Amino acid sequence: MKKLLKGYLIAILSLVFLIIVIIGMFSSNSDQCQSTSTDVSVTTSADKxxxxxxxxxxxxxISGVTEAGIAGYLGNTQHESGFNSSVIQSNAPYSESQAMNPKVSGYAFGLNQWDNSRRVELINYAESKNKPWTDASVQFDFALNHDGTNSDLLKQGLKMTNIDDATEFLRASWERGGAGTTATRQSYARSWYAKFSNGSSDTAVDTATTGTETTQNADNTTNNSSGCLTNVAQGMGLSGAPVKEIPSAYKSKIKDTNFTATSSSNTYPFGQCTWYTYNRMQELGTPVENGLGNGADWGKNAKAKGYKTDSQPHVSWAVGFSQGADGADPTYGHVAVVEAISDDGKHFLVSECNVVASGTGTVSFRELTAGKGVTFIQGK
Structure with a gap:
């Protein structure tokens, strides 16, 4: 009887073991079929x-990316590296001490010529993947998902719908270099658009690399965050609508026309009026600080922090608009930079952001007159 029971026990245990093995096999196959691996593979070739x-x-x-945005990226990449992922700026030889020193400038690496701390971060990321920094796939993944807020800027440009705008946005805000090369980059971009788009503006719905969708959701949150949304429908001021070019009457008055300069210390939401004003004031040498709040808050907050304020315009000063003033957002207000005063002294020109092509970082200009709800702020 004991032998019989022992035999039954062995048979039952064997059957259970067999069932476990079979379940494990099906489970393994199911995992393979449902794999969420999203690794990318970028060709490394002498053929650009x-x-x-x-x-x-x-x-x-990548979800939301447009053919125009891709063309803008390709136009910039062609100008930066000629699609050579191994190139070092000026064809310099590799130097470990230079490469790993974030203070070294003019020693850019790879497809998109990462320099300074971004170069160091690229190398470190490649090492974490046990890959050489020259690997094009590693560089592509780094650009999209591991280059800090720069990855967010790249995705912003990739979702733009105008080739020239996307190209210039990526040059100025993402590459942050190449002043004076805009026309060349845009020409390259249009060529790639003609070659690859087939006249289509359709976008894909899948993600290319890990983290892309998450970051895009963060982009949407940033774009809709409080800051300065200016309402074009409200008339945009007393004496002029927003334009993307400096009005002819003011061109000779503005010496520094680098309106796309950005600052790595800027913590205001990308593309908002606050973000642009901080960048522009830094460029003009009259900086303001982070944390001044929404556009409507700048006047009172700056004054409380010791900034000089006035009710009359001064060149190179910031100008804060209270809610609704000169078409400013009724909740958040607005902020801009005074670029010039008219010959008769009755009008002034501002440069500003988030008025034309909201959320893209596009800079535009308006001629205004000083009035109620406007405070001028001198940088320090």
Missing amino acids: EAVAKSLHDNLKK
Whole structure:
């Protein structure tokens, strides 16, 4: 009887073991079928068109990306590196001490010529993946997901719908270099658009690399966050509508026309009027600080922090608009930079952001007159 029971026990245990093995096999196959691996593979080739096509096809997998945005990215990449992921600026040789020193400038690496601390971060990221920094796939993944807020800027540009605007946005806000090369980059971009888009503006619905969707959701939160949304429908001021070019009457009055300069210390939400005003004031050498609040809050907060304020315009001063003043958002207000005063002294020109093509970082200009709800702020 004991032997019989022992035999039954062994048989039952064997059957249980067999069932577990079978379940494990099905489970393994199921995992393989449902894999969420999103690794990308970018071609490394001396044929620049092959690399460009590979980059294009990978970018098409990212939700929200447009053909215009991709073309803008490709135009910039061609100008930066000629699609050579191994190139070092000025064809310099590799130096470990230079490469790993974030203070070293003019020693940029790779497809998009990362420099300074971004170069160091690229190298460190590649090492964490046990890959050389020259690996094009590593650089592509780094650009999209691991370059800090710069990855957010890249995705902003990739979602723009105008080729020239996307190209210039990526040059000025993401690459942050190449002043004076805009026309060349845009020409490259239009060529790639003609080659790859087939006249289509369709976008893909999948994600290319880990973290892309999460970051895009963060982008949307940033774009809709409080700051300065200016209401164009409210008339945009007493004496002029927003324009993207400096009005002819003011062109000779403005010496520093680098309106796309950005600052790494800027913590205001990207594309908002506060973000632009901080950048522009830094460029003009009359900086303001982070944390001054929404556009409507700048006047009172700056005054409380010791900034000089006035009710009359001064060149190179910031100007804060209370809620609704000169078309400012009825909740958040607005802020801009005074660029010039009219010959008769009755009008002034401002440069500003988030008025034209909201959320893209596009700079525009308006001629205004000083009035109620406006405070001028001198930088320090």
